[in-house]
Amino acid sequence: MDYHELINKAEQTHKLAGSEIVALLKNEEYQEELAQAADRVRHVFVGDEVHLRGLIEFSNICKQNCLYCGLRRDNKKVERYRLSEAEILDFAAKAKSYGYKTVVMQSGEDMHFSVDILSRVLRKIKKMDLAITLSIGEKTYEEYKAYKEAGADRYLIRIETTDRELYEALNPGMSFENRLRCLSDLKRLGYEVGTGSLVGLPNQPIESLARDLLFFQEIDADMVGIGPFIPNGDTPLHNAKGGSFLLARSFVALLRLLLPEANIPATTAMETLDRNARIIALQSGANVVMPNVTEGDYRRKYALYPGKICISDTPAHCRGCISGKIMAIGRKISEHKGFRCHANSNK
Ligand code: 5AD
Ligand code: SF4
Numbered sequence: 445m446d447y448h449e450l451i452n453k454a455e456q457t458h459k460l461a462g463s464e465i466v467a468l469l470k471n472e473e474y475q476e477e478l479a480q481a482a483d484r485v486r487h488v489f490v491g492d493e494v495h496l497r498g499l500i501e502f503s504n505i506c507k508q509n510c511l512y513c514g515l516r517r518d519n520k521k522v523e524r525y526r527l528s529e530a531e532i533l534d535f536a537a538k539a540k541s542y543g544y545k546t547v548v549m550q551s552g553e554d555m556h557f558s559v560d561i562l563s564r565v566l567r568k569i570k571k572m573d574l575a576i577t578l579s580i581g582e583k584t585y586e587e588y589k590a591y592k593e594a595g596a597d598r599y600l601i602r603i604e605t606t607d608r609e610l611y612e613a614l615n616p617g618m619s620f621e622n623r624l625r626c627l628s629d630l631k632r633l634g635y636e637v638g639t640g641s642l643v644g645l646p647n648q649p650i651e652s653l654a655r656d657l658l659f660f661q662e663i664d665a666d667m668v669g670i671g672p673f674i675p676n677g678d679t680p681l682h683n684a685k686g687g688s689f690l691l692a693r694s695f696v697a698l699l700r701l702l703l704p705e706a707n708i709p710a711t712t713a714m715e716t717l718d719r720n721a722r723i724i725a726l727q728s729g730a731n732v733v734m735p736n737v738t739e740g741d742y743r744r745k746y747a748l749y750p751g752k753i754c755i756s757d758t759p760a761h762c763r764g765c766i767s768g769k770i771m772a773i774g775r776k777i778s779e780h781k782g783f784r785c786h787a788n789s790n791k
């Protein structure tokens with residue numbers, strides 16, 4: 445196989461067959477070239493601006509029991525918390541003061557936040573002229589509709605893996621069908637929809653990762669966030685191997701080649717494995733960073749996986765840190781809300 449030709453084809457046509465994706469993900473020698481092609485496509489389609497999204501982790505209480513996740517309901521070791529409405533609004537106002545144009549409201553599947561409570565919070569945040577991304581798990585069509593009407597613009601819900609059997613084995617009590625239903629309801633309601641997967645799960649061959657990429661392309665995802673699976677000692681997968689940084693990086697590069705217009709974050713989980721990972725990801729196709737704006741001990745308690753970065757840093761420090769790094773590689777911090785671009789779709 446001529447890998448150089450393959451990368452060229454992906455850069456020009458944004459199309460690859462599953463077997464071609466597998467070949468590229470497996471070939472370590474061409475990783476650099478793959479990342480460079482993705483970096484060029486990123487420049488042409490979404491430009492040099494990096495969008496910063498302020499992340500508010502507003503509750504780590506979750507009714508689900510995903511085998512990989514530290515917030516799973518059976519984990520008795522994690523100290524649970526739920527922010528008050530006043531705290532959420534305070535963190536959102538601070539995100540605004542740091543210049544972030546979007547807040548990402550993320551939590552476990554915490555049943556305390558009824559439609560009434562959360563809609564009220566969303567309406568207040570909306571008055572601050574911020575774009576709002578929700579990341580709160582599986583809800584009904586009616587609930588998604590209510591949140592959209594209250595001002596949510598975007599929604600993140602990872603498919604985690606497109607292997608139905610693996611999905612249902614890793615997420616006891618959850619169904620792959622319902623996950624798909626969530627994605628299609630959100631799209632139908634006019635949200636910008638973000639999804640993504642975990643890279644390096646147990647029993648997840650490269651072929652399965654290739655199918656994930658084709659799935660994101662098929663549903664025309666507006667955003668795709670991926671990260672390496674990092675085994676958590678307080679979960680049933682404590683002895684699993686975990687994903688590698690390099691595989692996650694190639695996955696990001698292929699995402700950009702196949703979905704040239706998508707917003708693609710350089711994720712915190714990647715940085716857990718390599719201290720410069722977010723910058724490397726930004727130079728391999730990514731164009732978004734989600735700095736944490738949650739304050740104090742909440743950061744440590746929102747423990748999806750071990751080794752999470754920035755747990756002792758303040759939001760102000762992270763703002764300066766990440767901006768400095770982004771500018772040092774010659775990129776700009778966006779001053780816009782950073783919706784998914786469609787302008788270049790005929791390219
Ligand atoms: N390693 C990496 N990412 C994880 N997530 C949950 N647990 C882990 C882990 N152990 C990710 C899931 C989820 C997101 C909020 O966090 O992909 O969608
Ligand atoms: Fe809950 Fe999400 Fe963790 Fe699953 S991945 S246990 S739904 S917080």
Ligand code: FES
Pocket residue numbers: 735753754757761762763765766
């Ligand atoms: Fe938090 Fe660098 S982004 S310390």
